[in-house]
Amino acid sequence: MHSTPPDNQATERATTRLSIIDRLHASKLPLILCIIVLLIQLGGDTASQWLRYDRDGILNGEVWRIITGHLVHLGWPHLLMNIIGLLLIWLLFGHLIKRNSWFLILTANTILTSAGMLLFNPELKWYVGLSGVLHGMFVAGAVISIKAGYRAELLLLVLLTAKLAWEQVVGPLPGSAEFAGGNVIVDAHLYGAISGLIIAGVLIALATHNKKSNTAGD
Numbered sequence: 757m758h759s760t761p762p763d764n765q766a767t768e769r770a771t772t773r774l775s776i777i778d779r780l781h782a783s784k785l786p787l788i789l790c791i792i793v794l795l796i797q798l799g800g801d802t803a804s805q806w807l808r809y810d811r812d813g814i815l816n817g818e819v820w821r822i823i824t825g826h827l828v829h830l831g832w833p834h835l836l837m838n839i840i841g842l843l844l845i846w847l848l849f850g851h852l853i854k855r856n857s858w859f860l861i862l863t864a865n866t867i868l869t870s871a872g873m874l875l876f877n878p879e880l881k882w883y884v885g886l887s888g889v890l891h892g893m894f895v896a897g898a899v900i901s902i903k904a905g906y907r908a909e910l911l912l913l914v915l916l917t918a919k920l921a922w923e924q925v926v927g928p929l930p931g932s933a934e935f936a937g938g939n940v941i942v943d944a945h946l947y948g949a950i951s952g953l954i955i956a957g958v959l960i961a962l963a964t965h966n967k968k969s970n971t972a973g974d
Contacts, residue, residue: 872950
């Protein structure tokens with residue numbers, strides 16, 4: 757019978773603690789985002805009225821709605837669905853992308869998705885929900901993963917593309933509107949996905965440029 761020496765046990769425990777701390781540190785962004793959307797949901801209708809994407813409000817100078825509209829939800833089921841989606845995305849891709857890059861992906865996605873609705877959906881008076889942004893985060897994560905050499909993400913990207921095509925041709929997935937508690941704006945999913953693709957391309961180009969610059973400097 758063999759036992760681990762005390763010094764090794766102490767080292768293993770320290771390594772485990774560091775690993776947990778590192779993971780919590782790396783997960784700050786989704787945790788903060790979850791807290792924000794939960795607090796907004798607790799604010800009820802008053803918070804929703806002031807923060808939701810509102811076309812007329814934005815055109816009249818209430819520009820904060822471009823970002824905050826994606827943090828408001830129709831109800832608790834809608835919020836729960838998006839939190840689960842966020843956590844799944846983080847489990848799949850969170851470790852592959854730096855926190856600063858994730859922040860850029862998140863911020864740019866909110867702005868570009870709202871811009872898409874402003875430009876191409878003038879009939880859409882108001883909108884709430886994180887799903888469009890989540891589609892962008894998923895696409896950005898999958899594309900960057902594929903660039904890093906992961907191949908299973910190709911299948912995930914194909915499945916998401918099929919989902920987006922279904923939504924554009926047929927409409928929302930069966931049951932999604934009932935669960936969310938209101939109409940599903942499928943164009944927000946499309947704009948989010950396109951935004952994610954653009955942002956991923958920019959990040960990959962910047963990383964490639966920096967790598968070439970560092971190589972040339974050596």
